[in-house]
Amino acid sequence: MEDANLSVGYVAKRTGVKVSTLHFYEQKGLIRSWRNQGNQRRYKRDVLRRISVIKAAQKLGISLQSIHQTFLGLPNERTPDKNDWAQLSKRWQKQLDQQINSLTKLRDSLDGCIGCGCLSMQSCPIYNPDDVLEEEGPGPVILGRNESAD
Amino acid sequence: MEDANLSVGYVAKRTGVKVSTLHFYEQKGLIRSWRNQGNQRRYKRDVLRRISVIKAAQKLGISLQSIHQTFLGLPNERTPDKNDWAQLSKRWQKQLDQQINSLTKLRDSLDGCIGCGCLSMQSCPIYNPDDVLEEEGPGPVILGRNESAD
């Protein structure tokens, strides 16, 4: 009953993803399996959690790539325990916080900004909620009072 | 000075998108242009706002498709005015609100949930922050106290 060997079909049903997706994830290094006599995949139970974590992370807009990166922090030898997962959770919470923050700013400025006459690609909080000004270009051009901007 | 005819290059520089992207958007019906003598694209000034709105919406995770849909609400004959844009803004604010809500729930339940023993594909708030239970399948299977779930 420990470390049962689950079939793809079972895992697929349990997690709601397609078998092909499991193949895909395996190929991407996100999950692992061993093979039985007849070359069929078998999984440990922790694959279920892995997959649910993948799904969760995807909801946050995190790419498989970066999920993969994060998973590198998990132990390979032993089955990850609560602490291991909790750490991932922490990481993603930060990301989540930032995302919520960005979106909140965006929302708060949306009405005032999108409807106003000052929409600027370079300086508008809508376009640049937080962060990155576009690098290139001969200096910021502001849509503004100086030009009609509709 | 009204309804100036802007070139692709100018629009590209102003908005920070590539010329090819403008072609692409036009082909998708998101922006419009007319041609000059030499068959070159010319834009009205409102294209700038359109593009910034596209960018904004994309930050919200809204697809071009649905942006296109929303844009259908804009007047085609006349240049959209503040009211027109404000209405779009309203729509997206709702979506934003929901998104923020989802993410917040997700964040709040993340630590408690991902680290616990009850992670369930079907019922866990991580996996289903708000909404949709997976349709298919012979009834929800819960990872839980009944089975070791790591």
Added chain:
DNA sequence: ACTTTACCTCAAGTTAACCTGAGGTTTTAT
């Protein structure tokens, strides 16, 4: 006038995240 620079079109390539199908083997159910 001449040479860059900017545009144009159309076809094809790119990345992410999967899905589909063909052709063949293993398990499982009866």
Added chain:
DNA sequence: ATAAAACCTCAGGTTAACTTGAGGTAAAGT
């Protein structure tokens, strides 16, 4: 002992949102 259901591999397809490139015209700078 079979037939059906589940697997396997590998190649190629799909969608979104663009980007790149080839081959050629137009506009701008000097």
